């Protein structure tokens with residue numbers, strides 16, 4: 001019997017650079033690897049919607065699905081906002097190359113409007129109006145360009161190996177602090193459960209257990225506190241909040 005589909009398809013997960021490259025040889029490899037972990041979280045989330053949404057019929061399940069979709073969009077936005085506000089300008093300054101991230105910025109713009117339409121669809125659709133074919137068309141309008149961006153940004157970061165390793169490390173430290181910053185109004189009850197539920201600690205043979213670099217109690221806080229108000233939505237996560245993959249709820 002063929003194995004059941006999981007959140008590693010239809011959009012293929014990205015290979016982590018540190019799987020084949022020595023992280024201690026240059027900090028750009030650490031940065032590109034960390035970014036790959038984050039991008040794979042976004043890709044698993046997209047796949048978990050793509051795999052399960054066609055099978056959701058019951059109005060309560062649809063309501064939960066649409067909330068999960070909103071959380072996913074918010075998670076993707078939060079990722080890109082951090083890059084645009086912190087990482088991209090800091091890299092331009094550090095490399096002294098204005099426009100070094102312009103290609104990545106242009107890619108952000110290419111999928112932004114389509115993702116906004118998806119967010120509106122998820123917010124405004126009543127459970128009894130939901131149709132997978134309609135939502136699939138909305139997702140298909142932006143998902144390929146988002147995916148291309150998530151893949152290509154890793155190479156841009158690997159190309160930073162031509163610059164000073166310690167300087168790259170300093171820039172990345174600022175981005176990590178910004179990503180952890182609690183300014184986003186829905187960081188705790190939407191973005192964090194969505195991130196934690198899309199981690200896979202077993203990926204590539206379990207060599208990336210250090211991701212996400214958060215204190216050990218965070219999964220407990222998410223599970224027992226932050227995720228409580230929307231437990232139905234988090235059924236769509238492909239992993240539990242500790243990063244253990246589990247069978248998809250709808251399959």
Ligand SMILES: [Fe+2]
Nearest residue numbers: 035079083153
């Ligand atoms: Fe990114």
